[in-house]
Amino acid sequence: VQKIHRAATACPHCGLTLGDADGQFGGRELRLRCLADTAGLLRHEERERVEAAMGQLRQRFPQVFMAIYTGALGEAAHLRRFGFWLLNRASFEDRPSGASNAAGILLTIDPETKAAGVSVGYLLEPFLEEADTFECLARAHSHWLEGRYADGMIKAMEQLAWILRKRSRQAKRHPQRFARKLSLPTASVAATCSESSSPEEVVQ
Amino acid sequence: MKPWQWLTLAAWLVGPLLPARESTALPSLSEAQRKAMASSEWLAGDRVLSAGAEAEPPPDLGEPPSAADLAAARAPALLVPEKYLQAYFDTRPEAFLIDPQGLLDAPSAHDQIGLLKAHAADSPIDLFIYVFAKEQEIPGEVRGEELGERCFATGRPALLVFYFLGAAPQALLYASPALPEVIPAAEQRLALQSAIAQASKQSSPPDQLRAFTVQLTKRIYRMEQMLHGIADDADGSTLTPARAAKLAKKPSSLAARWAPWQPLAQKLAIPGLLLASVLAVLLACMGWRRRRATYRFPELAVEPRLGGEHAAGVGAVIAFASAALPPASQRQQVADYLRRT
Numbered sequence: 001v002q003k004i005h006r007a008a009t010a011c012p013h014c015g016l017t018l019g020d021a022d023g024q025f026g027g028r029e030l031r032l033r034c035l036a037d038t039a040g041l042l043r044h045e046e047r048e049r050v051e052a053a054m055g056q057l058r059q060r061f062p063q064v065f066m067a068i069y070t071g072a073l074g075e076a077a078h079l080r081r082f083g084f085w086l087l088n089r090a091s092f093e094d095r096p097s098g099a100s101n102a103a104g105i106l107l108t109i110d111p112e113t114k115a116a117g118v119s120v121g122y123l124l125e126p127f128l129e130e131a132d133t134f135e136c137l138a139r140a141h142s143h144w145l146e147g148r149y150a151d152g153m154i155k156a157m158e159q160l161a162w163i164l165r166k167r168s169r170q171a172k173r174h175p176q177r178f179a180r181k182l183s184l185p186t187a188s189v190a191a192t193c194s195e196s197s198s199p200e201e202v203v204q
Numbered sequence: 205m206k207p208w209q210w211l212t213l214a215a216w217l218v219g220p221l222l223p224a225r226e227s228t229a230l231p232s233l234s235e236a237q238r239k240a241m242a243s244s245e246w247l248a249g250d251r252v253l254s255a256g257a258e259a260e261p262p263p264d265l266g267e268p269p270s271a272a273d274l275a276a277a278r279a280p281a282l283l284v285p286e287k288y289l290q291a292y293f294d295t296r297p298e299a300f301l302i303d304p305q306g307l308l309d310a311p312s313a314h315d316q317i318g319l320l321k322a323h324a325a326d327s328p329i330d331l332f333i334y335v336f337a338k339e340q341e342i343p344g345e346v347r348g349e350e351l352g353e354r355c356f357a358t359g360r361p362a363l364l365v366f367y368f369l370g371a372a373p374q375a376l377l378y379a380s381p382a383l384p385e386v387i388p389a390a391e392q393r394l395a396l397q398s399a400i401a402q403a404s405k406q407s408s409p410p411d412q413l414r415a416f417t418v419q420l421t422k423r424i425y426r427m428e429q430m431l432h433g434i435a436d437d438a439d440g441s442t443l444t445p446a447r448a449a450k451l452a453k454k455p456s457s458l459a460a461r462w463a464p465w466q467p468l469a470q471k472l473a474i475p476g477l478l479l480a481s482v483l484a485v486l487l488a489c490m491g492w493r494r495r496r497a498t499y500r501f502p503e504l505a506v507e508p509r510l511g512g513e514h515a516a517g518v519g520a521v522i523a524f525a526s527a528a529l530p531p532a533s534q535r536q537q538v539a540d541y542l543r544r545t
Contacts, residue, residue, distance in 0.1 A: 011510060016510060017510050017511045018510055018511035018512050018513075019511060059498070060497070060498055060499060061498070061499050061500075061501075062498055062500065063500055063501060063503075064501075079521050080521060084510070084512060084515060084516065087512075087514055087515040088512045088513055088514050088515055100514060101513075101514035101515065102513075102514040102515065104514070104515070106515075113523075113525070114523060114524050114525035115521060115522065115523045115524070115525075116521070116522055116524065117519065117520065117521035117522070118519030118520060118521075119515055119519060120515065120519055121514050121515040122506040122508070122514060122515060122516070123501065123503065123506075124501065125506055125515075126504050126506065127501055128519065130519055130520050131520075131535075132519075133519025133520045134519070134520035134522065134531070134534075134535060136519075137519075137520055137521075137522035137531070138522065138531035138535075141522060141524050141530070141531045144524040145524045145527055164499060165499050167501070168499035168500060168501055169499075171501055171502055175502050178502070178504065179502075179504055182504055182505070182506060182507075
């Protein structure tokens with residue numbers, strides 16, 4: 001993760017752009033459901049539980065939708081880069097009408113490399129910090145460690161809902177605090193950087 | 205015919221033909237032996253073996269008693285004279301020894317009163333002894349339980365003893381209404397039996413009463429120790445007056461502690477219930493609203509980055525390959541030299 005200047009067209013460290021990610025993962029639009037268990041980690045009843053939790057989140061935060069992708073990304077791929085690419089290129093069939101991917105929160109799980117990551121759209125970017133998303137993943141860690149993926153997903157979403165509720169109240173009371181984050185040119189935001197985004201690097 | 209029947213028939217037929225067994229004569233004493241043994245005080249078998257002794261005529265028992273005579277003999281008891289009933293049972297007595305008939309002599313009564321006063325000073329449980337004559341009976345309309353409820357419902361808890369002078373085993377023990385909650389009935393029975401046993405060791409009635417009272421006070425003290433968890437020697441030591449007063453003031457049970465608050469609780473029961481219901485409904489409404497609440501975010505304009513139309517910001521990544529790599533060790537995900545601002 002690297003702090004870069006707002007409106008940067010490319011990562012100043014590695015030069016990554018969405019075009020680079022398209023070259024790696026494909027440039028065409030990908031049609032998916034919000035719960036895309038391509039790795040087959042969830043049984044039928046687990047899918048129902050996870051979808052119910054996603055529905056509750058959507059009900060409480062009408063502007064936002066949750067998407068989950070499970071799949072092996074391969075050794076060359078990076079979880080952050082993939083999340084960045086998928087949230088920009090995917091067309092979620094069952095997302096709320098009128099909502100764009102900018103309102104999405106994508107949870108990506110790679111069962112081969114045993115890593116998970118969260119990507120958020122522009123709508124929530126001012127309100128969610130990296131530490132917040134890490135708390136969600138940390139809550140799910142013990143479940144995923146035991147192979148209980150559905151339980152981990154639900155725990156992560158519960159924690160996310162708690163944080164979003166808090167942030168929503170804060171934004172209602174102090175909207176200028178969040179608007180200030182976006183003001184140019186002093187503010188900086190987190191951006192995708194291929195050099196530092198791999199779980200392997202995290203392990204080190 | 206079966207063999208045993210044959211044998212029985214044969215024995216019956218042969219039996220009369222057998223010679224008759226000679227009867228053994230009783231031993232008899234010669235005159236010389238008799239004189240020699242008579243010199244000692246006791247002569248074994250004299251009454252049986254003396255041939256010359258004249259049979260004593262049977263005593264004249266007279267006419268057999270009638271049923272009425274027997275009934276009269278079985279009920280020799282006298283009712284407590286009516287003139288004393290008021291002194292005995294009318295009100296709560298001021299003295300611990302109740303003896304309006306003057307059955308105890310003055311020194312014994314004085315001694316007994318001193319003993320009971322000393323007990324009352326040391327114990328939160330008073331002991332009242334009603335003295336009756338041995339052959340007296342308490343009128344049927346007087347009942348110990350009723351006396352306790354009528355005269356001892358208020359004030360210090362008390363034990364009442366109906367003591368029949370010279371007949372300790374007839375003693376009766378009753379407890380004031382507050383006491384049965386404190387002391388089990390079985391303990392009271394044991395105390396009474398123990399006191400009767402001690403009294404039975406004495407010969408004179410006043411001494412019996414004294415032994416009875418001493419033992420009963422000891423048992424009462426033991427009951428207090430058992431109830432209040434006082435762990436010290438039960439026989440010798442006595443409670444200090446301060447301790448006794450403290451024990452006396454101490455509520456004897458949950459019911460006693462609750463009693464002063466009961467009227468207030470009854471008054472506040474309905475408003476309290478209503479208030480609790482309103483609060484419960486409010487809490488339920490708040491919970492329901494909170495569950496149904498929706499949260500929104502202000503839509504702030506974010507400049508697209510890295511060519512991403514919808515997203516460029518990223519969250520965290522976590523590895524769950526090994527339990528040896530907990531989330532805490534993954535929190536700092538980027539080395540400082542990679543961080544630019």
